[in-house]
Amino acid sequence: MGDHVLSKLYVVGIGAGNFDGMTVGAVKALKNSDVIVGYTVYCELIKPYFPDKTYISTPMRRETERCYMAIESALSGEKTAMICSGDAGIYGMASLVLELAAKRRAEVEIEIIAGVTAAVSGAALLGSPLTSDFAVISLSDLLTPMEVIEKRLECAAKGDFCIAIYNPSSMKRADHLKRACEIVMRYRDPETVCGIARNIGRDGEEYSITTLKELALTETDMFSTVFIGNSATKIVDGKMVTPRGYRYE
Amino acid sequence: MGDHVLSKLYVVGIGAGNFDGMTVGAVKALKNSDVIVGYTVYCELIKPYFPDKTYISTPMRRETERCYMAIESALSGEKTAMICSGDAGIYGMASLVLELAAKRRAEVEIEIIAGVTAAVSGAALLGSPLTSDFAVISLSDLLTPMEVIEKRLECAAKGDFCIAIYNPSSMKRADHLKRACEIVMRYRDPETVCGIARNIGRDGEEYSITTLKELALTETDMFSTVFIGNSATKIVDGKMVTPRGYRYE
Known part of the structure; x- marks a missing residue:
């Protein structure tokens, strides 16, 4: 067999799914691969x-x-x-691949290629909502107990973090976003500027800007990422903007 | 003059600074530009x-x-x-550009091109530390009062968020990271797995894994991004891994 060459496994964040949203390194890794493994929808996105x-x-x-x-x-x-939407680590497969490879004692060199996660790509679509300290929270309770999620929402609200919400709702948990907004409203003005980014980087890409009070009444889906502003977030020329704090004249 | 064409301004996140870390869209926008404006160091990074x-x-x-x-x-x-390191919005210039263009009533079409921020690229280098809900906090008190930063550290610690820390220290605030670790340790085990990513995507790229207790005693610099694990974060084959919560055999 000659020299021993360690097997190579890339775990690649493909971004939102459009070619422009991928990093050059992700494109190289996929070009350099023979086999691409992923969730059906993401495979279809990159096959072209x-x-x-x-x-x-x-x-x-x-x-x-x-x-x-x-x-x-x-x-x-x-x-x-192995491909993941957005980033490979953020709610992606990177940790599970690392854990399972270690458990199997698989002699595989694992390289994780970072990608643009929906908090970042959705923010760019809406304007600049995360330009201060922020928290990223998934409302999916498949892997995290709902009481942990609610505690985190409360802590993020208390800390006046901008909040990016993944998996705001699904068929089985249609009211999660409403509950999340109610928790945040205990600490934050109901008029706080909020935004929804939908189908980021894909057909049907759209965004809307609303208030926290209205967001609680809004239906979203699994293609949406939701942004709750902090106490300083405002609307600037139709965009959602959290000031970094620079003073200017 | 013919048809009126609105002036175009891209605000581009260039990622860590290496070509592979840029998105295809960022490369296109820069190729399509005549003038590139930025902080001296970032201009030098992309000039080649x-x-x-x-x-x-x-x-x-x-x-x-x-x-x-x-x-x-x-x-x-x-x-x-206009280029920003990492992402254009996350501690970047996107919000200030939007604010100033509105203030000037400048007839400019502003397009924000998202990039891979250091929380994401640093995480990929360390393993997969942010694969659960997380908070991103800058320890720079130039634009945010220290008491706000400390409150946020406390809230993030209480919520068992993974934490990515930007600007962990500088000459003028050498003890900020120590104070941050002390705050987090009020709520989290001193043995919590932590990581430091340095010079991500650049010459001298390196990472180290440590504990929260040790992190408090560690000197970092402005080229470092720091990661504090949550209560479930562990070391897997020398990598920092926060499990998403999947069960496996």
Whole structure:
């Protein structure tokens, strides 16, 4: 076999899903891979840009299986990339891949390629809502107990953090965003500027700006990322802007 | 003059500074610009990739002047890009550009191009420390009063957020990181896994993993981004990993 070459596994954040939103390093890693593993929807998003690859996709909720498939693919000698939407680490697969590879004692070199997460790409669409200290909170209680999520919302509200909310709602938890807004309103003005970014970097991209009070009554979906401003956030020429604090004339 | 064409100003997050860390969209925007405005150090970082441009750079602390120069350049008809390290919005210039353009009633189309901020690129270097709800806090008290920063550290600690710390220290505030660790330790185990990413994406890139107790005694600099784990963060094969919560066998 000659020299021992460690198997290579990239864990790649692909950003929102459009080519322009990927990093140059992500494009290189995917070009350099033979096999691309991911959730079905994300594989479909990138196939047009990387057509000559073997794709292995699994539906949602099969994350552990998907990670093991990626590790096995890399161990078999195929250069493999596991893709995640947004960033590879932020609510992505990076930690699970690292844990499972260690558990298997898999001799795989894992390289994590960072990507633009929805808090960042959605913020750019809305204006500049996160230009001060901020918190990122997912309202999905599949993996985190609801009481932990609610505690975090309360702490973020008390600290006057700007807040980016992932997974604001789904069929099974239609009222999570409403509950989240109610918690934040205990500490923050109901007129606080808020924003919703939807289908970021994809067909149907859109954003809207609202108030915390109105946000509590708004229906969102799994393609939305929600932003709650801090006490200084304002609307500037139709954009959501949190001042950094510079003084100017 | 023919049809009126609105002046164009890009506000571009360039990521850590290496070409691979830029998004494809950032590269396109810079290629499409005639004038690039930025802090001297960031201009020097990207000049090798975009040599045939007019660069306008100002030193640190001249942010308002720099933004006005970018707006004036765009108004004069030059396609202009203002660059920020990391992301354009996160502790970047996007909000100030939007505010100043509105104040001047400048007829400029401002497009914000998101980038990979140090919390995300540093996390990828360390492993996967932010794979749960997290807070991003800057310890610089130039624009935010220290008591606000300390309150936020306390709230983030209480909420068991993973914490990414920007501007952990400088000459004038050598003890800020120590104070931050002491605040977090009121609520979190001194053995909590922490990490430091330094010179991300640049010459001398390095990372180290430590404990909260040790972090309080560690000297950092303005090229470092610091990560404090949550109560579940662990070391996996030498990497800092916050589990998302998946169960596996």
